[in-house]
Amino acid sequence: MSGVSRLQYTTEMRLVRVMCSGRVDPAFVFRAFLNGMDGVFVGGCLLNECKYVTHGNYHALNMVSLCKRLLEHIGVSPERLRIAFMSSSDGAFVAEVTNEFVKKVRELGPLGEGEGLDKEELYSRLKEVARLIPYIKMAKKEKLAVRLANPEEYGQFYTRDEIDALMREVPSYYIDPEKCQACMTCARRCPAEAIISAKNQIHVIDQEKCIKCGTCLEACPPRFAAVKKIVGEPVPPPIPEEKRTIVRKRKEEEISPSEEALVEG
Numbered sequence: 001m002s003g004v005s006r007l008q009y010t011t012e013m014r015l016v017r018v019m020c021s022g023r024v025d026p027a028f029v030f031r032a033f034l035n036g037m038d039g040v041f042v043g044g045c046l047l048n049e050c051k052y053v054t055h056g057n058y059h060a061l062n063m064v065s066l067c068k069r070l071l072e073h074i075g076v077s078p079e080r081l082r083i084a085f086m087s088s089s090d091g092a093f094v095a096e097v098t099n100e101f102v103k104k105v106r107e108l109g110p111l112g113e114g115e116g117l118d119k120e121e122l123y124s125r126l127k128e129v130a131r132l133i134p135y136i137k138m139a140k141k142e143k144l145a146v147r148l149a150n151p152e153e154y155g156q157f158y159t160r161d162e163i164d165a166l167m168r169e170v171p172s173y174y175i176d177p178e179k180c181q182a183c184m185t186c187a188r189r190c191p192a193e194a195i196i197s198a199k200n201q202i203h204v205i206d207q208e209k210c211i212k213c214g215t216c217l218e219a220c221p222p223r224f225a226a227v228k229k230i231v232g233e234p235v236p237p238p239i240p241e242e243k244r245t246i247v248r249k250r251k252e253e254e255i256s257p258s259e260e261a262l263v264e265g
């Protein structure tokens with residue numbers, strides 16, 4: 001309506017349309033910052049006027065509250081992220097709120113510069129959070145599903161200490177070379193293709209690619225239990241490539257026919 005009503009509003013925004021503000025994932029927010037945006041504005045329909053039963057705008061509000069804390073955690077001003085709810089018929093409000101946001105971002109300055117972070121440091125911090133989004137969403141899945149009666153309460157819904165602890169306790173996953181039977185189950189299920197896998201080769205997790213989703217821990221058959229979750233300790237170095245081959249001697253090794261079938265895939 002802003003355009004139709006010939007209202008002046010900022011040209012410094014790039015619009016990305018989604019079906020519902022609830023579709024905006026934390027990953028989108030961090031990707032926008034990684035792509036050089038100085039601010040991210042999420043516009044949703046008016047609260048309690050969602051035409052779907054899902055009330056996606058509440059999900060968006062919850063998600064933004066979490067992302068603001070994550071930004072704070074890495075030293076980026078949370079004011080670079082804003083959410084507002086509006087009716088499509090209220091063009092004047094859309095123009096006002098977007099102009100005001102752009103003005104605020106201009107005051108904050110270019111991303112990183114306003115915070116006193118050099119480009120490389122900023123990029124590595126943003127990248128690390130972006131990589132950990134699946135872990136963060138899983139760790140906070142119960143809270144992310146909460147719909148508070150009073151929208152004002154979302155501002156304090158996640159605390160600084162809570163997010164600092166969450167990021168401190170990021171787990172690592174490690175495959176015990178003594179236990180891995182190269183059944184390949186974990187590699188097939190890993191959503192990040194982070195497991196170096198080959199037939200009859202002890203599997204190894206590429207820690208740089210791992211998104212800490214924990215799928216491999218659940219997927220590894222309990223009788224092998226080769227995947228370990230490590231918190232607060234360094235991950236042992238990967239077994240050298242030349243030592244990864246598993247030599248199977250069926251008679252000596254205690255491997256049942258059913259296990260062998262699993263191993264053979």
Ligand code: SF4
Binds near residue numbers: 190191193209212
């Ligand atoms: S935790 Fe396991 S399944 Fe998840 S990304 Fe890392 S290696 Fe892959």
Ligand code: SF4
Binds near residue numbers: 175180186
């Ligand atoms: S699922 Fe377990 S036993 Fe099978 S390859 Fe992965 S770590 Fe090894």
